[in-house]
Amino acid sequence: MSAADQRQGLWELAHERGMSRRRFLWLLSAGGATAVLAACTGTRVPAETLAPTAPAAEMLPWFKDPDPFIVRGTSGLEARLENLDGLITPERFFFVRNNSVSLDVAVDDWSLSITGDAVPAAVEMSYDDVLAMECRTLEAYLECAGNHRAMFDLVNGQTAEGTQWGTGAVGNATWTGVPLADVLRAAGISDDAVSVMLIGMDVDSPEMGFRRVIPAAKAMDPDTLLVHGMNGSALPRDHGYPLRALIPGWVGSTSIKWLSQIVVSADQQWARNNTTSYVLIGDAYPPEGEALGEVATAQTIKSALALPWPAELDAGVHRIGGYAHSPAGRVAAVEWSDDSGRSWREAQLVGRQARLGWARFEFRWDAPAGEHTVMTRATDTAGNAQPEQVPFNKKGYLFNQPVPHPVRVV
Structure with missing residues (x-):
C-alpha cells in the first residue's frame, strides 16, 4: 500500500470518529499516524511524541474562543x-x-x-x-x-x-x-x-x-x-x-x-x-x-431558561429570564411552572421583539430550598403553542416540548 493510500485510509478512520480535517492534519504533522490513531481511540499521546513547533491553535476547528461555550x-x-x-x-x-x-x-x-x-x-x-x-x-x-x-x-x-x-x-x-x-x-x-x-x-x-x-x-x-x-x-x-x-x-x-x-x-x-x-x-x-x-424545513416554537444546566440558586427571590421564539410569528405569551408543569403562571415579555427575532421573558421566583423542576412554555401570535408531546424521529430534530430544567435551591 502506498503512503498516499495509507494516509487516505487513516483520514477515513479519523473522519468516521468525528475528527475534523484541520485536527487530523495537525496531529499527522505533529505526531504522525501514532498521534492520529491515539486520538481516534482515546489514548493519551506522550507530549514528547508531538513536534514542539506544531501550533496548538491549529487543533481548533473554530476561530473564536471556545471557552464561553459548551x-x-x-x-x-x-x-x-x-x-x-x-x-x-x-x-x-x-x-x-x-x-x-x-x-x-x-x-x-x-x-x-x-x-x-x-x-x-x-x-x-x-x-x-x-x-x-x-x-x-x-x-x-x-x-x-x-x-x-x-x-x-x-x-x-x-x-x-x-x-x-x-x-x-x-x-x-x-x-x-x-x-x-x-x-x-x-x-x-x-x-x-x-x-x-x-x-x-x-x-x-x-x-x-x-x-x-x-x-x-x-x-x-x-x-x-x-x-x-x-x-x-x-x-x-x-x-x-x-x-x-x-x-x-x-x-x-x-x-x-x-x-x-x-x-x-x-x-x-x-x-x-x-x-x-x-x-x-x-x-x-x-x-x-x-x-x-x-x-425538516420550518423550525418550531420553543422557549428555554437562561440558566446553567443544572442550575443552583440561593434560597430567596430571583428574577429568572429566558428566551422564546417561533417561525410563525412573534411570541404572544410565555408561562412558567416550578412544580413540573402541574400549575402555570404568566411570565413578563421584556423589551421589543422583532418580527423574525426572539423574545426575552422574565418572572419573579421566590425560590424555596430544595430540588425543583422549572418549565416554560410559549405561545405565538398565530396561536401555536409548545406541545405536551413530540413524536420521536431518528435524528432528533425539532424537539419543542416544554423543557424540565433542574434547579437546586440551597
Missing part, C-alpha cells in the same frame, strides 16, 4: 444562554455548528456562481458585485435543527442520533445582506424554477461542500438573504465569511455558510441533506419524494 465534539459550540443579557447575541457568544471546520476564505479568490437549467446562462459574481447590490438589514434568530435534541432522551427516554445539543444551539442577530431573489432575478431565473440548491465551500463536509435544497418560492421570499454582515460588522469567519445564506425561521442547515454555488433547477433537486439527513425519520413522518421521511 464544546460539542469537533463540530459544535453550544451557547450558554446564561451568558446573554439582551436581545442581540454578541458574536463571541453565538453558537457554531460546522460539518467540518471553519474556513478562512480569501475574498479576492472567492466568487459566487449561479448555474442550472432554470437560468439562461451561468453567472459569476465577485464579492464587490454582491456589495454593490442594494442590501437590507433584519433581525432574526438562527437555530440548529437539532437544538434541544438531548431532550428526546432526558425527557422522553428516547435516544436520537447526532450531537446531543441542549438548549443553546440558537442565537439572535442583526444580519445585513442582499435578497436572494434579487440575485436570482439578475441571473434570469425562469418562471418554471422549482428548486434552488445552495452549496458551501467546506469541501471536507459531506458531499464535498455542505448543501441544502430549498423551494424556489422560499428562495424568492424577500426575507431570504445572502448575508455579508452580522451585528454591524463583516460576517465572521465562523459564521460563513464572506457570504452565507439566511433563511429566517427555517432550520439552520438551510442557511449555508461560505456560500459559493447556487444551482437553480426546473426540477426538484435531491441531496444528502434532504433525503437521509435533516429529515424526520419515524412512524409519524411519511416519506416525501426521495427522502426517508419528512424533510
